[in-house]
Amino acid sequence: MMIIWLQGIWLPLHGYDFAATPLWAGIYMLPLTAGFLIAGPTAGTLSDRFGSRTLATTGLLLMAGAFVGLLALPVNFDYPVFALLLGLSGIGQGMFSAPNTSGVMSSVAPGERGVASGMRSTFQNSGTALSIGVFFSLMVVGLAGSLPQTLSAGLRAQGVPASVAADLANLPPVSTLFAAFLGANPIGHLLAPSGVLDALPATNRATLTGTEFFPQLISEPFHHGLVTVFTAAAAMALVAALASFLRGGPNRPASSTPEDTASSTPSSTPSSTPSTERTQA
Numbered sequence: 021m022m023i024i025w026l027q028g029i030w031l032p033l034h035g036y037d038f039a040a041t042p043l044w045a046g047i048y049m050l051p052l053t054a055g056f057l058i059a060g061p062t063a064g065t066l067s068d069r070f071g072s073r074t075l076a077t078t079g080l081l082l083m084a085g086a087f088v089g090l091l092a093l094p095v096n097f098d099y100p101v102f103a104l105l106l107g108l109s110g111i112g113q114g115m116f117s118a119p120n121t122s123g124v125m126s127s128v129a130p131g132e133r134g135v136a137s138g139m140r141s142t143f144q145n146s147g148t149a150l151s152i153g154v155f156f157s158l159m160v161v162g163l164a165g166s167l168p169q170t171l172s173a174g175l176r177a178q179g180v181p182a183s184v185a186a187d188l189a190n191l192p193p194v195s196t197l198f199a200a201f202l203g204a205n206p207i208g209h210l211l212a213p214s215g216v217l218d219a220l221p222a223t224n225r226a227t228l229t230g231t232e233f234f235p236q237l238i239s240e241p242f243h244h245g246l247v248t249v250f251t252a253a254a255a256m257a258l259v260a261a262l263a264s265f266l267r268g269g270p271n272r273p274a275s276s277t278p279e280d281t282a283s284s285t286p287s288s289t290p291s292s293t294p295s296t297e298r299t300q301a
Contacts, residue, residue, distance in 0.1 A: 021155055021249050022049065022106075025095075028200030029239055032231040033096055038205045051103040055110020056117075064118030072123030073267055079115025080261035082108055087254035091247060095239040120264065127268065155249050156194065162245025163193035167238065171196075174237040175207075178224045184216050196238070207234050 026045040027038075036044055063075050086109035093102065121140065128136045172189035176182055188210045199206040207228045211217040217225060227233050 021159060021246065022090075024159075024197055024201055025242070025246065027203070028197065028206070029095055029235040029242060030097065033235045035231060037231065038200070039203050041200075042203045048099070048103075049106065051106040052110040052113075055107040055112075056114040057110075059111040059114025060118050063115040064122065067119035067122050072119035072126075073264065075119040076116045076123065076267075077261050077264040079112040079117075079119075080257050080264055082112030082115065084112075084254045084257035084261065086112060087250045087257060091250045091254070095243045095246075116264075123267065155253070156197075158248045158252055159197070159245040160193050162248040163197075163241050165241075166244055167193050167196070167241040170237060170241055174233070175228075178228050178233075179220050180211070180216055180228075184211075184214055188214075200234075205229055205234065206238075 023045050026048055027041040031041045031044055031048075032038060059079070063079065067075050086105045089105045089108070090102075093105075124140050125133055125136060168189040172182075172185045175185035175188065180188075191210070196206045196210070199209040208217065211228065217228065220228070
């Protein structure tokens with residue numbers, strides 16, 4: 021969602037051509053990666069000494085706080101504030117990931133850690149794939165309520181026939197989102213098949229295909245969708261923080277293996293020591 025926010029609205033409003041937005045969106049997202057790289061190894065080391073519960077729970081609370089902070093941002097935000105919230109989210113993810121993995125793996129017997137690792141990876145990968153569908157669905161629902169009317173009115177104001185504007189406004193919002201996501205001008209993407217764009221006056225055509233028309237047009241509907249998405253994300257992070265806080269007690273000792281038990285049990289027929297042999301002699 022933040023990538024689309026950057027590519028579809030913020031970067032074009034700041035003069036970046038749509039074709040260049042995929043690269044720059046990745047660059048502007050680097051504070052998230054930096055926060056994770058800093059917090060991950062540190063939290064992993066600390067969890068080995070102090071346990072997983074506090075670090076993992078605190079990380080999830082930081083993530084929830086970052087989502088709440090993103091909710092408060094305007095669509096055309098000041099980047100330093102956005103970067104700070106990204107870094108906070110990355111730190112929260114790093115604080116959660118390593119300690120939580122350590123807590124999961126140390127809570128099972130050594131002979132079960134392969135299965136535990138496989139299940140943890142399965143749930144993580146499934147959750148990642150599921151979250152894409154969930155958050156895109158929430159975004160589309162948020163856009164569907166206000167985007168059609170806003171898009172239709174904006175197109176008609178630039179000379180697009182009402183019938184064409186109505187048809188385009190009724191297209192699924194995901195088409196508009198993915199045009200921006202792939203680095204294409206969404207308005208050009210929508211109007212090109214109908215041939216209407218070439219028939220418009222040069223001034224209107226330049227406005228429609230410029231870097232400001234679409235971002236300004238979609239800002240309010242997109243922000244409504246962001247509110248839905250980030251509210252859900254913050255709620256999920258808080259539920260996860262509660263689950264992390266209620267996890268079991270300190271890591272229990274790993275159960276011993278049969279080999280360990282055999283090696284640690286004294287023999288029933290102790291061998292004679294040299295001193296015993298001398299006494300008998």
